[in-house]
Amino acid sequence: MATGRTHRPATRSRGIPEATVARLPLYLRALTALSERSVPTVSSEELAAAAGVNSAKLRKDFSYLGSYGTRGVGYDVEYLVYQISRELGLTQDWPVVIVGIGNLGAALANYGGFASRGFRVAALIDADPAMAGKPVAGLPVRHTDELEEIISENGVSIGVIATPAGAAQQVCDRLVAAGITSILNFAPTVLSVPDGVDVRKVDLSIELQILAFHEQRKAGEETAAVRRTGTAGRPAAAAREGRKGPDGDVPAVMPA
Numbered sequence: 001m002a003t004g005r006t007h008r009p010a011t012r013s014r015g016i017p018e019a020t021v022a023r024l025p026l027y028l029r030a031l032t033a034l035s036e037r038s039v040p041t042v043s044s045e046e047l048a049a050a051a052g053v054n055s056a057k058l059r060k061d062f063s064y065l066g067s068y069g070t071r072g073v074g075y076d077v078e079y080l081v082y083q084i085s086r087e088l089g090l091t092q093d094w095p096v097v098i099v100g101i102g103n104l105g106a107a108l109a110n111y112g113g114f115a116s117r118g119f120r121v122a123a124l125i126d127a128d129p130a131m132a133g134k135p136v137a138g139l140p141v142r143h144t145d146e147l148e149e150i151i152s153e154n155g156v157s158i159g160v161i162a163t164p165a166g167a168a169q170q171v172c173d174r175l176v177a178a179g180i181t182s183i184l185n186f187a188p189t190v191l192s193v194p195d196g197v198d199v200r201k202v203d204l205s206i207e208l209q210i211l212a213f214h215e216q217r218k219a220g221e222e223t224a225a226v227r228r229t230g231t232a233g234r235p236a237a238a239a240r241e242g243r244k245g246p247d248g249d250v251p252a253v254m255p256a
């Protein structure tokens with residue numbers, strides 16, 4: 001990561017809209033891929049396409065970082081990686097605990113993408129005494145009795161909940177009481193937390209339901225087109241083509 005620059009444009013670490021913050025990881029993922037291919041600069045259009053974002057939105061987002069690119073050259077890939085990483089707080093190491101080491105917790109523990117992005121799995125915690133000490137992803141599973149001690153010893157501020165829904169609130173309360181201020185919740189339940197604690201929820205079934213909604217709508221369009229023209233298939237396909245932009249790159253479902 002290029003961190004050796006002495007001149008940095010002023011950035012506003014406060015006051016960045018939440019929607020911009022949500023897109024920064026998309027830019028970072030696209031930029032990291034360019035950096036791995038040793039691509040030195042990228043235009044806003046190329047980067048926007050790689051991140052699946054509209055290029056005017058990208059330029060506006062980058063203006064919040066104080067990054068305007070160079071006319072005719074584009075953005076310096078390495079420097080943008082550094083800038084976005086710094087804005088997202090990824091230039092420091094974040095110890096994370098995962099609570100609930102079943103199918104999902106073990107899969108998350110084995111996922112290499114956390115460590116490579118600065119999220120070190122400090123401990124794996126489970127309530128099942130039979131799991132205590134068993135290695136998962138190279139770490140011995142620790143019992144929930146040790147939860148508070150683990151969090152304070154490792155200075156953990158992010159907790160991942162992968163327990164059954166019924167246990168999630170109680171686990172959340174213990175994490176918060178132990179000093180955790182950010183929670184990534186995979187359990188299908190809404191968590192109550194005090195002010196100052198951030199919760200992000202991941203629910204793949206909700207994503208599938210949204211896709212189902214769009215599938216149903218597409219099927220509805222097809223039926224309507226058949227009624228209008230008496231021809232199956234082609235009119236609906238043409239209607240879908242018609243929704244695409246000039247480059248044919250506008251997805252039917254935009255990333256959130």
Ligand SMILES: NC(=O)c1ccc[n+]([C@@H]2O[C@H](COP(=O)([O-])OP(=O)(O)OC[C@H]3O[C@@H](n4cnc5c(N)ncnc54)[C@H](O)[C@@H]3O)[C@@H](O)[C@H]2O)c1
Nearest residue numbers: 100101102103104126127128163164165167187202203204
């Ligand atoms: N968000 C998603 O997209 C998504 C996808 C799959 C599963 N899930 C959810 O993730 C959760 C885990 O799913 P799974 O398939 O891994 O279940 P699982 O039954 O395989 O694992 C759950 C683990 O949690 C442990 N546990 C139970 N109570 C606990 C407590 N109080 N403290 C600590 N550990 C406790 C159990 O001992 C078990 O090892 C479920 O809530 C499931 O609905 C979410």
